[in-house]
Amino acid sequence: MLGSGILKGLAVTAKNFVGSYHDPKRMVTVEYPEQKTNIPENYRSFPFLVSENAEDPMGSLRCVACQICEKECPPQCIIIEKSKDKKPDAAGKMQLYPAVFNIDTSVCMSCQICVEVCPFDSIKMDQVFEVAATERFNELLLTRERLAKPNSYYHQIHPTEAAEVDGRLTAERQAAAEKAKAAAAAKAAAAAAKPVVASTQPAPAPVAAAQKSPPPAA
């Protein structure tokens, strides 16, 4: 019968209309500013810099200004200037730090490539999304003061990933500390062995190698 297809379709529409009042499967709208959906853990918006110490964020940035993210950033929205002096990092090693670290969020496309290429786990993705600004330039250009967020915040937004990163960093620092200790012991042993002219024992070979930290892969 002509028109039966239309009537069948209208029946479906009526079912959906009635369902939209009581069936949770058909109630899909969220009244946004009042209600909010849960953000998944993997959600990413803009990058931020991880600092170890919440009291002194500028002094405890993990970033060592290696500028890899600046080079790899596809839209080139990261601007880094290296410091002239060095500061001790969390493991006590003297490192450069970023004197300037700016991210232009009006250019950033939230692709996460900076996070993937960072060898020091110092830049991570934030989850803020209500980032409207009233001015186009300075408010959207995030300086290192605005980018720095403590490690506890990172644990709060990406718990699984942060736990994994922290485990890896602790293991690395322990290994580095043990290596430094072993190197120091070997050095002391070599120094002790040196005055004894008669000794034919060769100096431990891996001293030089152990003192050097592995260079970041270029």
Next chain:
Amino acid sequence: MIGQGSAPAPFSSLPGPTVRAVHDQFHGDLLEVSMGPQHPSTHGVFRMVATLDGEQIVKLKPVFGYLHRNHEKIAENTTYLGSMPYTDRLDYLCSMSTNWAYALAVEKLSGQAVPERAQYLRIIMAELTRIVNHACLVGFLFNDLGTSFTPLLYAFREREKIIDLFESLSGSRMMCNYQRFGGCRVDPTPEWLKAASTLVDGFPRFLDEYETMLTGNEIMLARTQGIGRLDPQHAINAGITGPVLRASGVDYDIRKVDAYGFYPRFNFRVPLGSHGDTYDRYMMRILEMRESVKILQQAFKELPEGPIMDPKAKIRGFRPKAGEAYGRLEGPKGELGFYLISDGSPNPYRYRVRPPSLINLTLLEEMCLGHTIADSVVILGSIDIVLGEVDR
């Protein structure tokens, strides 16, 4: 708005009055209507300059390029990894398959192997993307037919569930940036796989409801059957691919022809049309969604455990050896290919995209001739274009 059109005016695509009279020595007095670039039915910033004889289209010129963003040249100036997020922005409805096409080309260039689990994940993502794309297309097609949003919102309701899955996996709803050279970026948790599997199992129910609502609708049949016919000879000559080609009855699916990825392990059929009209193109999408559900159900059942990245894959300092490669796959819109020439440096020497939307759009005039301007909107909707990919 009609201009001073007594003198014969040459056919032009230059910006000018939206409606003007032209004179043609065969047809007599005609009306040239410029639809777009800001027209809701042109699916983005796209312009159709249609010359009308009464209601009928006697000439139609697609004008595009309004969304050109220099994609290929940008990719030649960034690293191989750096243009992966840009490929998301090509076809912004199906970033997962565009990522895969690019990864496929780079892997061909560098000779990287992909672990088994990553191959399965890629197929899962590509088929979910196909469902997302076809659901969007079907919704928008009905919008073009004048159903004022109800079918579109039903389709978007289902699409949103898949997009949410993409978000919880890759971090972004549409700009997934998920594939990497030699594998995938994030390993889905068992909970994610379970949620995806439940969603896919429930999808045919939605399709049944959708078809009850619309496939038998007499107005829809009258508006689509016999409209915008494309014969297979024309389609093959113009290099049309994807569902538009298969609607004309040409059995050409790169999943079967190239057998890339692990597709030969999957049992699925390629739907074929016989008339090549708008209705066949619509049905092609519905049937392909049903086949995608079958592929996904097999993939969730057989998904092996294991690594998702090639252990030799490099994130930093990736330099494939000098050479050239063309990687292609059956995207939701047709043959999506990336052609790369490497000179051994970190950037590609030449980077070229073969966009299915652009090439499918070239026969728009053939399909529209003799129909009314209202039909041309429906025909354009059934070709399935995304202007991000047409203009690049």
